[in-house]
Amino acid sequence: MSILVVGSVAFDSIETPHGAVKNCLGGAATHFSLAASYFTQVRVIGVVGKDFTAEHEAIFTRRGIDTKGIERSEGLSFHWTGSYSGNMDEAKTLGTDLNVFETFEPKIPDAYKDSEYLFLANIDPVLQARVRSQMPKVRMVCGDTMNYWIADHSANLAKVLRELDVLLINDGEARMLAGERNLVVAAEKVLAMGPKTLIVKHGEYGATAFFSDRSFTGREKALRPFRAPALPLAEVVDPTGAGDSFAGGFYGYLASQPELTPAVLRTAMFYGGVMGSFAVERFGTERLQNVSREEIDERFKLFLEISHLEHAGV
Amino acid sequence: MSILVVGSVAFDSIETPHGAVKNCLGGAATHFSLAASYFTQVRVIGVVGKDFTAEHEAIFTRRGIDTKGIERSEGLSFHWTGSYSGNMDEAKTLGTDLNVFETFEPKIPDAYKDSEYLFLANIDPVLQARVRSQMPKVRMVCGDTMNYWIADHSANLAKVLRELDVLLINDGEARMLAGERNLVVAAEKVLAMGPKTLIVKHGEYGATAFFSDRSFTGREKALRPFRAPALPLAEVVDPTGAGDSFAGGFYGYLASQPELTPAVLRTAMFYGGVMGSFAVERFGTERLQNVSREEIDERFKLFLEISHLEHAGV
Numbered sequence: 001m002s003i004l005v006v007g008s009v010a011f012d013s014i015e016t017p018h019g020a021v022k023n024c025l026g027g028a029a030t031h032f033s034l035a036a037s038y039f040t041q042v043r044v045i046g047v048v049g050k051d052f053t054a055e056h057e058a059i060f061t062r063r064g065i066d067t068k069g070i071e072r073s074e075g076l077s078f079h080w081t082g083s084y085s086g087n088m089d090e091a092k093t094l095g096t097d098l099n100v101f102e103t104f105e106p107k108i109p110d111a112y113k114d115s116e117y118l119f120l121a122n123i124d125p126v127l128q129a130r131v132r133s134q135m136p137k138v139r140m141v142c143g144d145t146m147n148y149w150i151a152d153h154s155a156n157l158a159k160v161l162r163e164l165d166v167l168l169i170n171d172g173e174a175r176m177l178a179g180e181r182n183l184v185v186a187a188e189k190v191l192a193m194g195p196k197t198l199i200v201k202h203g204e205y206g207a208t209a210f211f212s213d214r215s216f217t218g219r220e221k222a223l224r225p226f227r228a229p230a231l232p233l234a235e236v237v238d239p240t241g242a243g244d245s246f247a248g249g250f251y252g253y254l255a256s257q258p259e260l261t262p263a264v265l266r267t268a269m270f271y272g273g274v275m276g277s278f279a280v281e282r283f284g285t286e287r288l289q290n291v292s293r294e295e296i297d298e299r300f301k302l303f304l305e306i307s308h309l310e311h312a313g314v
Numbered sequence: 315m316s317i318l319v320v321g322s323v324a325f326d327s328i329e330t331p332h333g334a335v336k337n338c339l340g341g342a343a344t345h346f347s348l349a350a351s352y353f354t355q356v357r358v359i360g361v362v363g364k365d366f367t368a369e370h371e372a373i374f375t376r377r378g379i380d381t382k383g384i385e386r387s388e389g390l391s392f393h394w395t396g397s398y399s400g401n402m403d404e405a406k407t408l409g410t411d412l413n414v415f416e417t418f419e420p421k422i423p424d425a426y427k428d429s430e431y432l433f434l435a436n437i438d439p440v441l442q443a444r445v446r447s448q449m450p451k452v453r454m455v456c457g458d459t460m461n462y463w464i465a466d467h468s469a470n471l472a473k474v475l476r477e478l479d480v481l482l483i484n485d486g487e488a489r490m491l492a493g494e495r496n497l498v499v500a501a502e503k504v505l506a507m508g509p510k511t512l513i514v515k516h517g518e519y520g521a522t523a524f525f526s527d528r529s530f531t532g533r534e535k536a537l538r539p540f541r542a543p544a545l546p547l548a549e550v551v552d553p554t555g556a557g558d559s560f561a562g563g564f565y566g567y568l569a570s571q572p573e574l575t576p577a578v579l580r581t582a583m584f585y586g587g588v589m590g591s592f593a594v595e596r597f598g599t600e601r602l603q604n605v606s607r608e609e610i611d612e613r614f615k616l617f618l619e620i621s622h623l624e625h626a627g628v
Contacts, residue, residue, distance in 0.1 A: 087495040181401040183518065184548040204497065205519035208546060227543040227620050232522060234498040266623050307541050308622055309580050 001139075001255045002041040002114070005029050006106050006131045007121025007244075009046040009070060010078035012284060013095075016088060018237045024284035025056050027078065028121035028144070031241030034288040035248025035275040036119075037063040038296060040255040043112050045069035045131065049077040049100045059289055068109050073100040088239050089203050106131050117255040120164075121244065122146050125156040132163050140260070142166040142251050143195075144243070150177050162194035168247050170201045183208070184225070199250070199269065201243055206230040207269055216262060223262055228269035229307045231277040231299070238283045242276045245288060249275030274299045315453075315569045316355040316428070319343050320420050320445045321435025321558075323360040323384060324392035326598060327409075330402060332551045338598035339370050341392065342435035342458070345555030348602040349562025349589035350433075351377040352610060354569040357426050359383035359445065363390040363414045373603055382423050387414040402553050403517050420445050431569040434478075435558065436460050439470040446477050454574070456480040456565050458557075464491050476508035482561050484515045497522070498539070513564070513583065515557055520544040521583055530576060537576055542583035543621040545591040545613070552597045556590045559602060563589030588613045 007029030013022045033042045043066040048056075052072070060067045081095035106127055118135050120128040120143035132141060143164050149157050150173060161167065167190065171183065177193075178186035183200065187210035190198050196214040201207045207230070211223040250272030257264045274296060281287045321343030327336045347356045357380040362370075366386070374381045395409035420441055432449050434442040434457035446455060457478050463471050464487060475481065481504065485497065491507075492500035497514065501524035504512050510528040515521045521544070525537040564586030571578045588610060595601045 182548060182550070184546045187546075188548070202519055205516055206541070210546075224616065224620055225546045227520070227546070229541040229543075229621075232498045232501075232524075232539045232541070234496060234502070236496070263623065270623065302538065304623070306538055307543075309577065309584065309618070 001116045002043055003036055003117040003119055003251060003255050004043045004045065004069075004108070004112050004115035004135065004138075005032050005036070005119040005121060006045040006127070007032065007119075007123055008078050008101060009044065009048050009052070010080055010101075011051065012240060013079070013081040014238055014240055014283060015083040016236075016238050016283075017085065018235070019283065021238075021283045023051075023079070025059055026080065026241060026284055028123075028241070028244045030060075030285060031244035031279060031288065032119060032121055032248040032251075033060060033065045034063055034285055035245040035279065036252030036255070037065050037248075038275070038291060038293070039249070039252030039271070040117075042066065042252070043069055043115060045106050045108060045112070047071045047073050047100050047104045049073055049075045051077050059285065063289070066112075069107070069112055071107065075100045077101075082240070084239060088236050091240065108134050116140070117251065118142070119247065119251055120144065120160065121247075122149075125149050125153055125160045128160045129156065129163075132160065140165045140254070142168060142247070144168050144247060145173065147173060147176060158193065161190075164195040166197045166199060167195035168199045168201065168243075168250070170203070170243065174198070174200045184210075187225070197265070201246060202230070203242075204230050204232070206273065207246065209265065209269060215265075216260065226266050226269065228266070228273050229303060230273055231303065231306065233277065233280065236280045239280050241285065241288075242279050245279035246272040246276035249273070270300060270303045271296075273303055315430045316357055316426075317350055317431040317433055317565060317569050318357045318359065318383075318422070318426050318429035318449065318452075319346050319350070319433040319435060320359040320441070321346065321433075321437055322392050322415060323358065323362050323366070324394055324415075325365065326554055327393070327395040328552055328554055328597060329397040330550075330552050330597075331399065332549070333597065335552075335597045337365075337393070339373055340394065340555060340598055342437075342555070342558045344374075344599060345558035345593060345602065346433060346435055346562040346565075347374060347379045348377055348599055349559040349593065350566030350569070351379050351562075352589070352605060352607070353563070353566030353585070354431075356380065356566070357383055357429060359420050359422060359426070361385045361387050361414050361418045363387055365391050373599065377603070380426075383421070383426055385421065389414045391415075396554070398553060402550050405554065422448050430454070431565065432456070433561065433565055434458065434474065435561075436463075439463050439467055439474045442474045443470065443477075446474065454479045454568070456482060456561070458482050458561060459487065461487060461490060472507065475504075478509040480511045480513060480565075481509035482513045482515065482557075482564070484517070484557065488512070488514045498524070501539070511579070515560060516544070517556075518544050518546070520587065521560065523579065523583060529579075530574065540580050540583065542580070542587050543617060544587050545617065545620065547591065547594065550594045553594050555599065556593050559593035560586040560590035563587070584614060584617045585610075587617055
């Protein structure tokens with residue numbers, strides 16, 4: 001099944017305790033697409049400038065990602081500059097040059113209209129809603145957002161939330177959106193805003209799925225929350241895009257399955273963790289460009305080993 | 315098998331968003347003993363003052379806990395005053411009245427000398443070492459500590475660490491002890507200080523066990539880390555003693571098993587989470603005094619359900 005993703009395709013300049021890179025390909029849609037491409041067909045909608053070359057495009061196409069929806073515009077691509085220090089659990093944004101992204105108006109190619117899965121990466125909720133409304137027959141919609149939209153664009157965001165099957169955000173965003181410190185209570189409040197299922201990412205501590213009675217068809221009672229681990233890593237080279245890579249692994253696996261069942265959703269969370277753990281091993285998208293199916297399978301088994309009593313290989 | 319625990323038996327005055335209590339029975343040894351008592355025989359070494367009544371003692375003896383080693387002294391018992399707010403993930407200490415604990419000199423009754431499992435709760439490492447040296451034939455030693463001892467009593471603490479089978483501390487303590495922000499690297503450094511196994515508690519995000527090549531006999535290679543979940547709770551009435559209750563469930567289960575295997579240790583971490591989740595449901599030790607075996611079994615299954623792909627009951 002095809003996933004249509006709308007979001008940023010950007011260049012990042014990043015500094016971490018392990019080094020620095022300038023103008024490497026990044027953006028939420030990029031990390032998401034690469035991670036999801038190991039599971040299913042991906043189509044991207046975004047905008048880039050003249051600095052986006054054939055070499056950059058090949059990073060997508062080598063993974064079989066459809067780039068027809070990446071619009072070329074005059075000017076420069078979106079550029080993010082950030083740094084990480086200490087525990088590297090939060091980026092310090094040093095610069096956000098929207099450039100061509102400032103006037104971005106998503107256009108959906110006709111060839112994309114039959115996409116069954118839609119991912120609304122973290123962009124202006126007005127644009128998210130506009131894309132959503134142009135895909136009325138989509139089977140499932142998953143979305144992300146961030147503090148900036150929660151704080152200052154809440155009315156627009158509310159409209160997007162009402163249309164979501166799955167909302168994927170981090171702890172701080174979930175607490176902020178709900179205005180509530182307890183995560184379980186916050187999750188209930190967020191689910192009441194519309195999303196059928198909420199997945200809260202905890203960075204190095206994994207992720208938790210919270211369910212409503214609308215999460216799965218044919219189930220009247222909401223399931224208990226489900227917790228998926230993150231891999232303890234001795235070296236995180238660059239955390240940029242880890243959350244988007246989690247989303248890509250998660251949604252890519254979901255889209256590859258015939259039906260959304262509780263077991264499929266749980267397994268998808270593990271694949272999310274798997275792809276997130278690869279993403280942070282190198283700067284930018286370097287690692288996500290070259291993962292083998294064997295490495296993915298092996299790491300999935302590792303996730304079972306570190307979390308399951310009886311899958312310990314001992 | 316019997317566990318001998320040395321630590322504080324105290325009175326706590328606690329304020330949380332759910333209410334306040336004055337002078338309720340608390341202390342690390344108390345929470346630990348009650349939690350462990352559901353799995354094995356427990357013997358306590360501590361000191362109390364004249365304010366410790368027959369009713370307080372009955373809280374232990376009703377659970378079959380041996381109180382012979384709780385010394386009665388002139389003066390008042392150790393008294394801790396604290397409050398929690400917001401996410402309740404950290405206590406604010408408002409008062410620490412050591413009282414009779416200030417001159418505490420642990421004495422081990424002869425009847426306790428055959429204890430096979432020793433738990434050194436969070437007290438002065440000089441006292442921890444003194445108790446350890448009087449129990450030369452003990453089969454396993456597990457210990458806790460805190461920021462205060464790590465910062466200002468590191469030489470004394472180092473002696474204790476060298477003798478530990480398992481060290482049970484939280485994230486902040488592990489990072490502080492190692493002088494390292496990355497948790498995996500911090501764990502390697504802590505294991506190099508002596509403990510065969512390190513368990514790092516993450517509060518609402520569960521706990522991770524880090525292993526060395528000395529964790530289990532007959533295994534030359536260290537196992538991968540293991541992550542156990544915490545139960546997502548909509549209401550935490552009082553987090554006081556959650557970590558000690560985790561330790562009690564963990565160590566109580568270990569002591570009830572014939573042998574320390576990787577599978578036993580993993581299962582013990584789940585029981586640690588189970589007892590910690592009960593502890594926070596009521597103020598003080600109220601909930602830990604009255605848990606049924608059925609409730610423990612049911613909650614253990616719940617921990618599997620929220621963390622295991624194939625134990626979902628779906």
